Amino acid sequence: GQQLNQSPQSMFIQEGEDVSMNCTSSSIFNTWLWYKQDPGEGPVLLIALYKAGELTSNGRLTAQFGITRKDSFLNISASIPSDVGIYFCAGQRPGTTDSWGKLQFGAGTQVVVTP
Amino acid sequence: NAGVTQTPKFRVLKTGQSMTLLCAQDMNHEYMYWYRQDPGMGLRLIHYSVGEGTTAKGEVPDGYNVSRLKKQNFLLGLESAAPSQTSVYFCASTYSTIGSSRGYEQYFGPGTRLTVT
Numbered sequence: 001g002q003q004l005n006q007s008p009q010s011m012f013i014q015e016g017e018d019v020s021m022n023c024t025s026s027s028i029f030n031t032w033l034w035y036k037q038d039p040g041e042g043p044v045l046l047i048a049l050y051k052a053g054e055l056t057s058n059g060r061l062t063a064q065f066g067i068t069r070k071d072s073f074l075n076i077s078a079s080i081p082s083d084v085g086i087y088f089c090a091g092q093r094p095g096t097t098d099s100w101g102k103l104q105f106g107a108g109t110q111v112v113v114t115p
Numbered sequence: 116n117a118g119v120t121q122t123p124k125f126r127v128l129k130t131g132q133s134m135t136l137l138c139a140q141d142m143n144h145e146y147m148y149w150y151r152q153d154p155g156m157g158l159r160l161i162h163y164s165v166g167e168g169t170t171a172k173g174e175v176p177d178g179y180n181v182s183r184l185k186k187q188n189f190l191l192g193l194e195s196a197a198p199s200q201t202s203v204y205f206c207a208s209t210y211s212t213i214g215s216s217r218g219y220e221q222y223f224g225p226g227t228r229l230t231v232t
Contacts, residue, residue, distance in 0.1 A: 006157075031219040033219065033220065033221075035223075040225075040226075041225055041226070042119075042205050042207075042223035042224050042225045042226050043158075043205070043223045044223070045220055045221075045222065048219070048220050088157065088158070090221075092219040101146050101163070101165070101209060101219070102160065102163070102173075103219065103221060105157040105158040105159075106157055107155055107156060107157040108157055
């Protein structure tokens with residue numbers, strides 16, 4: 001199946017730095033979701049976006065639904081050691097009821113935070 | 116609320132053996148999903164269910180079967196395990212209402228790490 005293009009694949013940053021990652025597709029989406037996965041755990045939902053142009057924050061995390069509906073961005077401000085993990089984007093494409101409820105996932109961005 | 120739980124957490128199988136992975140959710144969600152996660156590949160949908168007694172194929176269904184006899188449980192079966200099925204398996208569930216935007220928010224279990232030798 002089609003996967004979303006997520007970049008970068010990995011990031012090594014220093015504590016206190018800001019982090020940016022994005023997810024793009026050639027198709028439009030009507031929902032974007034961002035998840036974080038800690039080592040040995042399942043993905044946890046961070047932010048959900050439902051409208052083009054929408055900007056939503058969750059603590060130090062901010063995500064945006066691209067105006068073209070083909071991309072989304074996640075920013076983490078003032079990173080701390082517990083931000084380490086893999087961040088996944090996921091999207092829901094508009095379509096038939098058969099596609100309803102099914103998400104497409106990016107391959108993930110591995111974030112490593114050094115003190 | 117336990118959310119989504121999965122058993123077992125770890126399992127090692129020999130080629131040709133069979134096993135069943137159990138997923139349970141206590142959120143009264145209609146939709147449930149099974150994914151596999153392999154390095155660099157993200158999450159790929161194996162099978163899903165839109166309600167008790169119904170199942171459907173996802174992106175990578177071959178070699179797997181599923182059953183949803185009760186709304187809260189979704190079982191994933193491997194009839195004859197192969198080394199290519201070595202992976203981490205995640206179950207997820209979501210709200211039901213078609214057209215409801217929150218229906219896209221999937222909640223994941225902690226995963227089952229399966230090794231087939």
